[in-house]
Amino acid sequence: MVALDLRESQGRLDQYRWETLERLVQRVPRAAMAWEAAGDAVRSLLFARRHRASPFGGGGSFSLADLARLGPRVLADRGGQRHADCGLMKEDLMALSRGGSGLVPLAKFWSHDDQTSQARFHYDETIEHLRAIGALDETSGRHPQVRIPNYVLAPLNCVAYS
Incomplete structure (x- = not known):
């Protein structure tokens, strides 16, 4: 977000306006996901310095x-939310598992998000990707399954994402 702001602030690294940051975030789809957590932190900072702010403006600059x-x-806030999301993902997948085996049939993994499901996540990874992250169990022959722990702990899911 800060790198994008440099163009609009004419290179001024010392001050950023809330409105400028908010406008820039709307242009970056992935940034919007973290914007809520950032907004809470910024509002806390504004509240903490409310008595020190100049009555002539400038209180919205950082x-x-x-x-x-x-x-x-x-x-830290995003990490906590990400941890909660990972727990929900695990619950979601365990509900699809046969008898708590930790394995989800691949066909069920891909099709569970229809209107009759209570799923909170959409899974559409390819066989190649699942194989590459060690989440594909092909020992049962014609019926591959997804290994829940390997899938949940894959870098793009829970480990390195936060």
Whole structure:
């Protein structure tokens, strides 16, 4: 987000306006997901400094030091949310598992998100991708299955994403 802001702020690294950041986030689809957590952190900062703000404006600007302090907080908040999402993903997949085996038939894995399902996630990874991350169990011959622990702990799902 900050890199995008440099063009609109004419290279001024010392001040960022909330409105500018908000406008930039709307242009970046992935950024919108984290915007809610960032917004909470920014509102907390604004509230904390409400008595120090100038009555003549400028209270909506943030120094580079302010942004540096907000970064770890936003990441920590997002990490907690990501951890909760991973737990929900595991629950979702375990509900599809046969007798708690930790394996989901591939056909069920791909088709569980229809209107009759209570699924919270959509799974559409290819066989090649599942194989590459070690989440595909092909020992049963013609009926491959997805290994829940390997899938959930794959880098793009729960481990490296947060």
